[in-house]
Amino acid sequence: LDAAMVRRAQSGQDHSHSPLSHRNSSGKRYDYLIVGAGFAGSVLAERLASDGGKRVLLCDRRPHIGGNAYDFHDASGILVHKYGPHIFHTNSDAIFSYLSRFTAWRSYEHRVLADVAGTLLPIPINRTTLNGLYGLDLRNDVQAAAFLASRAENLEAIISSKDVVVATVGSDLYRAFFEGYTRKQWGLDPSELDKSVTARIPTRTDTDDRYFQDSIQAMPLHGYTRMFENILDHDNIDILLEAEFSDVRKDYKAAHTIFTGPIDEYYGYRFGALPYRSLQFQHETHDKRRVQPVGVINYPSEEIPYTRITEYKHLTGQVHPKTSVSYEFACAEGDPYYPIPRPENQALFKRYEQLANASPNVTFVGRLGTYKYYNMDQVVGQALATYRRLQAVTSDEKVA
Ligand code: FAD
Incomplete structure (x- = not known):
């Protein structure tokens, strides 16, 4: 599957059930195997391939790129976020200007x-x-x-x-x-x-009702998935979707692995599983232009089972006679979403981090790789910093 095929496959509709395979990559050797096609893995793939001239194999167990920021057009043609609302905001001009190579933006202040x-x-x-x-x-x-x-x-x-x-x-x-x-x-x-x-939740004495106060607040004009397609559109990047790291590592050789999945999974949960909170989403489409006055309404009452409802058209600016929303339910079981911030969990993470520090052929990046809640811009910043570090190591090795 080449980048153009990924682009076709991802645009337009949800492909959660369509099998995607890879272009003729078997037998190829790679400089880097990157696990996870979210922000962390994709930014590193792009930097290594286009700036570093490296050959990169990027794999993800999901049937799509973009990680948790993945968006798609639902059955009615409305752009929705599969894993809950993602609003881009940052105070970093450098991070914004890096991403701006791959997307135009629409200004959006979340309320x-x-x-x-x-x-x-x-x-x-x-x-x-x-x-x-x-x-x-x-x-x-x-x-x-x-x-x-x-x-x-x-x-x-x-x-x-x-x-x-x-x-x-x-x-x-x-x-x-x-x-x-x-x-x-x-x-x-x-x-x-x-x-x-x-x-993380500030209290204000003025009437500013924006959820974020960052200097830059915007949404990718054509959505996150389109932006990821552009990030990954490089001849040196091969992509394997619906591909588990444990399978990929048997078939493909790479000098170095970058792992953006859960660090405890990489080490076979040998000290026990790091606790995560998970989410479930119920998507609905209504035959109306709008159902709520802002993008997200929170429901603090325990009598209501969901935590919030998102109406995506506020975020995306899409004009459409119908509207789609998602109800968000928090739960214990399922995909790992939020690291649970308790001191004993940090202590458990530190034990895994020690193993990571002693593993020179693998680098852990991203929300799951470093067991920390990061916003998208922070993950991009972390990936760009990791790239600079990897480059420095490579040039030291050349000197030696
Ligand atoms: P991910 O996007 O999770 O990517 C990791 C990828 O690795 C996944 O696709 C996974 O399938 C793959 N993977 C893991 N293990 C394996 C394996 N063994 N083999 C193959 N593939 C594997 N941030 C903001 O800035 N603004 C927001 O409004 C915002 N809203 C959010 C709302 C929700 C509900 C959540 C959960 C997060 C939100 N975030 C938001 C945070 C944002 O999602 C993260 O910062 C970002 O997705 C992290 O990117 P990542 O690459 O580290 O991880």
């Missing part, structure tokens, strides 16, 4: 509302949220900050996620927005979760 007992309120919490929830008329930052301070609780130590929220906004807002949502999302009470989980 999220939370459904609190039937009322839709902005999240992250801002002044509009406070006024809406409490029936107040806070007019400026000073008044909003004073109100939050009057609600915030004095805690001796901030250890868990719950502590972070209660110390910033108090128990009321904690219960309305975080408690149920976090329990559903993680299967754990916020008091059992590392403070880093909610440290």
Whole structure:
């Protein structure tokens, strides 16, 4: 399967069930075998092939490229994200300009509302949220900050996620927005979760209702999959889809492996499995142009089984008489999505990392390879840095 075939196969519809094989690559030798065609694997494949002049074999167990950022046109022709909404945002001009070689963009600022007992309120919490929830008329930052301070609780130590929220906004807002949502999302009470989980959610005293505040916020104009097709469109890159690393490694030889799958899987789970939270998505198409006012509505109540609903046309800007949404359900079993941020899990990861440090012929990159929640731009940054490191090692070897 050459890059052109990948392009044809991926555009237009979901090919989850169509077998894809590879162009005549058997018997070829490669400089690099890259496992995983998400951001980490694809960016490294592109850099190694086009900048480094290396021959690369890229494999993925899924029937498509793009990893979790994969998007496709559903049966009604609406562009949807198979693994949940992916919004690109970054403060790095370098990362944005690298990706801009492979896609044009549409400007998009993400907005999220939370459904609190039937009322839709902005999240992250801002002044509009406070006024809406409490029936107040806070007019400026000073008044909003004073109100939050009057609600915030004095805690001796901030250890868990719950502590972070209660110390910033108090128990009321904690219960309305975080408690149920976090329990559903993680299967754990916020008091059992590392403070880093909610440290990512800011609280605002102004009326800025954008979900992100990064200097660059945009979506690939023709979608993520098209961007990945362009990233991987190089003669030095061969792609194997529906291909497990354990099978590929038997048939193809490469001097070095780059592994962007789960690090514990690579080492046969010898110290035990690293815990992940998984997700399930229920996609639906409605015979209407729009069903919700913003791209994502969160459902914090534990009485509602899903965590959020995404309406993709807000994100993609697509004009279409119908609209598609996905309901997101968090669960324990399934594909690994979110590393569960607890100290004992980090300790277990460190044991695997020690094995990795002693394995010179394999490099671990990406969200699963380094057991850390990264946004897409961070994974691109990590992959570009890894490429520079690999280049430095190669030139040291040449000197030696
Ligand atoms: P992945 O995209 O997961 O790619 C890894 C690939 O490796 C997979 O395709 C997998 O099939 C393959 N693989 C693994 N093991 C093997 C094996 N043994 N053999 C063959 N193939 C294998 N980031 C943002 O910046 N903005 C967002 O809005 C955003 N939303 C998100 C929403 C959800 C629901 C999730 C889960 C993540 C979101 N992210 C978002 C994060 C984003 O998905 C990641 O940063 C990015 O996908 C990581 O890329 P990756 O290459 O490390 O991993």
